Amino acid sequence: MKLRRTALVLLALAVASSAWAQVKQKPNSPARRMANAPSRELMQRIWDAWGTLDPANAAPFYSKDPQNIYFDITPMQYTGWAAYEKGVKNVLAGFRQFKATIPDDARVQVLGNHALGFTTWHAELVMADGTPSTMEGRWTVEWARENGRWLIVHEHVSVPMGGGPMPPGNKPLSPKVQ
Secondary structure (H helix, E strand, O other): OHHHHHHHHHHHHHHHHHHHHHHHOOOOOHHHHHHOOOOHHHHHHHHHHHOOOOHHHHHHHEOOOOOOEEEOOOOOEEEOHHHHHHHHHHHHOOEEEEEEEOOOOOEEEEEOOEEEEEEEEEEEEEEOOOOEEEEEEEEEEEEEEEOOEEEEEEEEEEOOOOOOOOOOOOOOOOOOOO
């Protein structure tokens, strides 16, 4: 009798764990989407990829839909990744080094199969002629899930008029990334 009870308990545990594994691995479950959701760390990896000064390193983070719109510092707008990749090469040619840092003010909001990210950034630059510089900016980014991956479908990169640091009294975005 004791052996039968033990066997039934083990069988019940096996069935429960099998069911849990199937639920846990469901590709479009809300828990799975949140577990893989964009984060401040992903935002920093994207800027690190741009910091290589080679758009090919940033390409894996972007949707290749030719209708996507990307707003950058200069020129104002690119339509589609192919145009962005091609056009930004000219801009990046003006830099010898580019290192952007995402501070703790970054936020991400997941909205189903889309997510929005908001942050400021600080960049340490060395221009092509060797002149060092810094830049402060802001970044708004929209991701969409494509084939199980979060890819950027729209972004807006800008700097304050004058490109300098935030005026006294202004505070970074809050709260921190969720």
